[in-house]
Amino acid sequence: MSESSEGVLYVVATPIGNLDDLSARAARVLGEVDLIAAEDTRHSARLLRHLGLEVPMMSLHDHNERGRVEQLCQALEEGRRVALVSDAGTPLISDPGFILVRALRERGFKVVPLPGACALITALSAAGLPTDRFTFEGFLAHKGGPRQARLVALRDDSATHVLYESPHRIQALLGDIRDVLGGRRVVLARELTKTFETFLDGTAAELLVRMEEDSDQTRGEFVVMIEGAPAREGDEAASVEGDALLQVLFEEGVGVKQMAAIATRLVGGRKKSWYAKAQAIKDAVD
Ligand code: SAM
Numbered sequence: 001m002s003e004s005s006e007g008v009l010y011v012v013a014t015p016i017g018n019l020d021d022l023s024a025r026a027a028r029v030l031g032e033v034d035l036i037a038a039e040d041t042r043h044s045a046r047l048l049r050h051l052g053l054e055v056p057m058m059s060l061h062d063h064n065e066r067g068r069v070e071q072l073c074q075a076l077e078e079g080r081r082v083a084l085v086s087d088a089g090t091p092l093i094s095d096p097g098f099i100l101v102r103a104l105r106e107r108g109f110k111v112v113p114l115p116g117a118c119a120l121i122t123a124l125s126a127a128g129l130p131t132d133r134f135t136f137e138g139f140l141a142h143k144g145g146p147r148q149a150r151l152v153a154l155r156d157d158s159a160t161h162v163l164y165e166s167p168h169r170i171q172a173l174l175g176d177i178r179d180v181l182g183g184r185r186v187v188l189a190r191e192l193t194k195t196f197e198t199f200l201d202g203t204a205a206e207l208l209v210r211m212e213e214d215s216d217q218t219r220g221e222f223v224v225m226i227e228g229a230p231a232r233e234g235d236e237a238a239s240v241e242g243d244a245l246l247q248v249l250f251e252e253g254v255g256v257k258q259m260a261a262i263a264t265r266l267v268g269g270r271k272k273s274w275y276a277k278a279q280a281i282k283d284a285v286d
Helices: 024-032 041-051 065-077 098-106 119-127 144-154 170-181 204-213 240-251 256-267 271-285
Strands: 008-012 035-038 057-059 081-085 110-114 134-139 160-165 186-190 198-202 222-226
Touching (some): 024 081, 035 041, 035 065, 119 186, 144 170, 186 204, 198 204, 240 271
Parallel strands (some): 008 110, 035 057
Antiparallel strands (some): 160 222
């Protein structure tokens, strides 16, 4: 049975290396749609050939996405079904599609996600780093200065940080991680789902040595995962319970100094940290 007879955009995740990772639903939908908007039509044509499908395609990439919006709105208006695919993985994740999806949603069109491969989730699922909280930074800036500035901004965050990087800049990025974040644990997931899939684990300095010893380790596609900042005394003030407690005290009209004193007695930790947090809550409404 077809997914829908009204105009709809399917956002279809495609494999990041192993073609068997395309879901059965994705294969079916790609065969049913009237049009496929692809980041690179020649690249996606290979996937369609593998599936034995012939479907009209149009390009939709960073340089023409805005211009495509009206065309695709028109197609959906006419009741056509369109699939959006990128070269690999989930569209919109460090890939084109955001401008289109936002425009379609704003105009009330139906947008249906078809889940599948995504390099950052695939990498996190097997890295052995905490996954309860993580930040996804995509690609950091190409230039050293802004790249280091972003790493400095992440320095005190205890979440795991996930980055994408190309083989051209992987060593420069590891150098910056070593310089800014020191001995943090870093896991490199290389060539996920492909023949030479490798996970390397160590400090950034150790990983750089491994790459110098074995240049194969510098090739291919990378997800870089960095352990978050270690918990420090005073981090209690960042706890969910602590935030809720301060919020209730504030709403009950308790002053900042007393809020800090009560939180310190009930939750523990440093009064100074609680005070800063309480002041921030007050400042937000002042
Ligand atoms: N949309 C994709 C996704 O869902 O992951 C990401 C596209 S982004 C342009 C490409 C980057 O994703 C690569 O430079 C690399 O950092 C990461 N990536 C994609 N495929 C990968 C793979 N098989 N192994 C490791 N990293 C991969």
